[in-house]
Amino acid sequence: MIRLRGARFAYGAGDPILDGVDLDLGEGLTLLLGPNGCGKSTLLRVAAGVEMPGAGRVELGGHDLWGDEVAARRDLAYVPEQPDLTPYATLLEILTLVCRLRGAPLDRAAAALETVGLPRLGSRSVRELSMGQRRRAVLAAAMIGVPKIVLLDEPLETLDRAMRDEVLAWVRSLLAASATVVVVTHDIEPFAASAVRAVTVRAGRAVVHDPLPADPAARMALLEAMARGTSAPAR
Amino acid sequence: MSGVGAIFRFHLGVGVRLASHAAAPLVGVAVAWVGLQEFPGAVLAAIAQGLVAPGVDPATRWIFAAFLLALATWAAPRVTTGLAGWIRHLPASGTSHRRAALLALVASQLPALVACALLAAGLVAFGQAVSIARLAAIPLVALGAATVALPVRRRALTSALGAASIFLALSPGWLTLGAAAALLLAADRLSGPLAAPSRMRRRRGSARRPILAVISWRAVGLRAVPALAPALLVLGFAALFLANNPVTPAVASGAVRFGGLLAVAILMSGIAAELSVRRPVWPWARSLPWSSSRRVAADALFLALPALPLVAVAAALDPRAAIAVLLATPLLALRAASALRRAQRLRIGALGVVLIEGFVVAGLAGLVPWGGLLFAAAAPLALRAAARAERELPVSRWIAIHHAAAGDSLSWSAK
Numbered sequence: 001m002i003r004l005r006g007a008r009f010a011y012g013a014g015d016p017i018l019d020g021v022d023l024d025l026g027e028g029l030t031l032l033l034g035p036n037g038c039g040k041s042t043l044l045r046v047a048a049g050v051e052m053p054g055a056g057r058v059e060l061g062g063h064d065l066w067g068d069e070v071a072a073r074r075d076l077a078y079v080p081e082q083p084d085l086t087p088y089a090t091l092l093e094i095l096t097l098v099c100r101l102r103g104a105p106l107d108r109a110a111a112a113l114e115t116v117g118l119p120r121l122g123s124r125s126v127r128e129l130s131m132g133q134r135r136r137a138v139l140a141a142a143m144i145g146v147p148k149i150v151l152l153d154e155p156l157e158t159l160d161r162a163m164r165d166e167v168l169a170w171v172r173s174l175l176a177a178s179a180t181v182v183v184v185t186h187d188i189e190p191f192a193a194s195a196v197r198a199v200t201v202r203a204g205r206a207v208v209h210d211p212l213p214a215d216p217a218a219r220m221a222l223l224e225a226m227a228r229g230t231s232a233p234a235r
Numbered sequence: 236m237s238g239v240g241a242i243f244r245f246h247l248g249v250g251v252r253l254a255s256h257a258a259a260p261l262v263g264v265a266v267a268w269v270g271l272q273e274f275p276g277a278v279l280a281a282i283a284q285g286l287v288a289p290g291v292d293p294a295t296r297w298i299f300a301a302f303l304l305a306l307a308t309w310a311a312p313r314v315t316t317g318l319a320g321w322i323r324h325l326p327a328s329g330t331s332h333r334r335a336a337l338l339a340l341v342a343s344q345l346p347a348l349v350a351c352a353l354l355a356a357g358l359v360a361f362g363q364a365v366s367i368a369r370l371a372a373i374p375l376v377a378l379g380a381a382t383v384a385l386p387v388r389r390r391a392l393t394s395a396l397g398a399a400s401i402f403l404a405l406s407p408g409w410l411t412l413g414a415a416a417a418l419l420l421a422a423d424r425l426s427g428p429l430a431a432p433s434r435m436r437r438r439r440g441s442a443r444r445p446i447l448a449v450i451s452w453r454a455v456g457l458r459a460v461p462a463l464a465p466a467l468l469v470l471g472f473a474a475l476f477l478a479n480n481p482v483t484p485a486v487a488s489g490a491v492r493f494g495g496l497l498a499v500a501i502l503m504s505g506i507a508a509e510l511s512v513r514r515p516v517w518p519w520a521r522s523l524p525w526s527s528s529r530r531v532a533a534d535a536l537f538l539a540l541p542a543l544p545l546v547a548v549a550a551a552l553d554p555r556a557a558i559a560v561l562l563a564t565p566l567l568a569l570r571a572a573s574a575l576r577r578a579q580r581l582r583i584g585a586l587g588v589v590l591i592e593g594f595v596v597a598g599l600a601g602l603v604p605w606g607g608l609l610f611a612a613a614a615p616l617a618l619r620a621a622a623r624a625e626r627e628l629p630v631s632r633w634i635a636i637h638h639a640a641a642g643d644s645l646s647w648s649a650k
Contacts, residue, residue, distance in 0.1 A: 048323075048324040049323055049324050050319070050320060050321065050323045050324055051431075069326075069327070069328040069329060070238060070326045070327060070328055071326075073324060073325060073326040073327070074326045076324055076325075076326070077324075078321065078324035080320065080321050082320075083321060084316075084317045084319075084320030084321055085317050085320075085321060085322070086249060086314075086316065086317040086318065086322065087313065087316055087317065088249045088252050088253055088256075088313055088314070089245065089248065089249050089252075093245060093248055093249075094245075096245075097241055097242070097244075097245040097325070098325065100238070100240075100241035100244075101238050101241055101242075101325050101326050101327060102326070125252070126317075138321060151324075
């Protein structure tokens with residue numbers, strides 16, 4: 001369970017991107033939709049504990065994200081859109097760190113690299129990798145262990161079709177294991193059928209549609225409207 | 236292994252890797268310098284005594300501390316890049332990340348620390364006295380240097396505490412060592428979390444500003460100030476040399492030319508190192524209606540302007556020598572701008588290139604009174620060479636020779 005209460009966040013002294021967000025996200029797939037710049041990725045970064053809210057509270061699994069830092073992040077996996085990894089660490093060092101922190105066997109690191117198609121790049125430092133390879137690396141890190149809260153920012157972007165299928169199958173397995181999965185995406189179709197709710201950010205506030213319409217056409221119309229930032233479902 | 240242990244081990248690995256990157260050029264320069272001395276063994280013994288023998292002049296220890304600080308400052312942006320991002324979602328506290336980054340900065344100083352340990356062992360092997368207190372001070376100085384360099388929320392406070400701890404650790408006696416350790420503990424308590432990079436700040440009216448200089452200033456800002464300290468130290472040594480030695484005007488002028496240009500090169504190397512990390516050369520700018528010469532000249536101007544106060548200090552020592560320093564400064568700035576374009580292909584980075592070239596220019600200027608004119612005449616050639624380096628800059632930011640196309644969906648070469 002992800003819970004935000006009065007979460008406020010601004011970059012520097014600028015206008016707040018999030019202005020008192022109250023949000024409860026439980027099990028199942030949540031789509032976080034909206035036009036560019038509305039605050040989707042910021043909301044995900046705040047929920048992932050990468051950005052600290054200026055005010056308010058964020059809880060993961062009942063633990064305060066900034067008061068009980070380690071426990072709150074124990075079951076969390078986050079895949080950012082821009083994988084800002086430590087440049088002088090090797091891929092295997094990063095994945096081994098994740099194995100240790102999540103209590104997974106160390107050989108899972110090599111297996112995860114194999115899964116994302118980077119089996120021979122473990123000894124490369126991050127600065128030697130292309131952006132596409134870095135994105136695969138953070139996907140590999142997310143696949144280690146059994147995370148119960150998974151936050152994915154544009155998880156299908158830049159991936160080839162085989163890798164997209166791999167990621168979608170992994171998301172289905174997470175949902176089957178009752179995980180809380182939040183996906184920021186402009187690519188609605190692959191996730192629309194399995195989503196249980198959708199959220200968008202408007203004027204710094206979260207707007208939640210829970211549950212989504214059961215009728216596929218109505219559901220797609222609603223998700224499309226949310227993705228475009230229009231108030232009424234698109235025709 | 237506990238989460239804290241895993242984080243420490245990870246960052247230690249990063250620090251050791253950085254140390255290994257720094258070690259090759261440092262060892263090369265040190266071996267060359269010692270080898271060029273008339274009595275290399277005596278020089279090594281004097282350095283060892285200055286570092287760890289009891290009752291010796293503290294100058295060697297201060298220079299060593301400045302060196303450790305330079306290493307930590309060089310390593311800091313490389314260690315902390317990304318620490319405010321993805322890695323924060325892992326189950327480890329912000330305090331663990333900060334302390335582990337501090338450890339990485341200490342580890343990045345390993346080449347100097349290992350050299351110091353070897354020199355101390357050499358002293359012991361030759362039956363000379365070693366001060367245990369001075370030996371114990373070395374790790375504290377390394378930790379102090381790391382504390383000064385680490386970007387944290389209360390940076391001004393921790394830098395002051397770190398600098399004071401270095402000062403105390405270098406002072407004789409166990410009591411001052413204890414005080415230094417106490418200050419480092421206080422810095423740890425008061426530092427706050429690692430500083431997050433500033434993003435998306437609103438700027439107004441930037442259309443009328445020289446945009447390349449504005450971007451460079453945002454990237455470097457006051458981070459160039461630490462590079463001013465060793466530069467002023469060099470000019471200070473030149474002033475001491477003139478004050479304490481009865482030299483002819485020609486030798487005095489040569490000393491100021493050498494010291495002045497070396498100081499300028501040190502300052503430029505520090506700024507170039509910051510630029511290469513925080514504002515790497517921007518191949519996309521090639522698509523804009525600017526010439527490569529203009530882009531290079533903008534960087535050279537940005538590197539040269541902060542050096543003007545150093546020229547003023549040189550002028551206070553010897554006005555005629557300062558003219559030579561001023562004439563050679565554009566050449567150094569253009570070479571530094573060129574080094575920024577070549578940095579990612581060179582193991583020693585922009586800092587190493589600028590320092591080596593600056594040392595050569597300063598040495599020639601010190602020996603040849605009219606060298607300034609020669610260097611001024613060479614500036615247009617340097618501009619052409621730098622513009623060529625700009626045009627030939629690889630667009631890819633990763634090291635192409637190591638890049639494997641396999642597994643990269645964005646790579647055309649995989650097909």
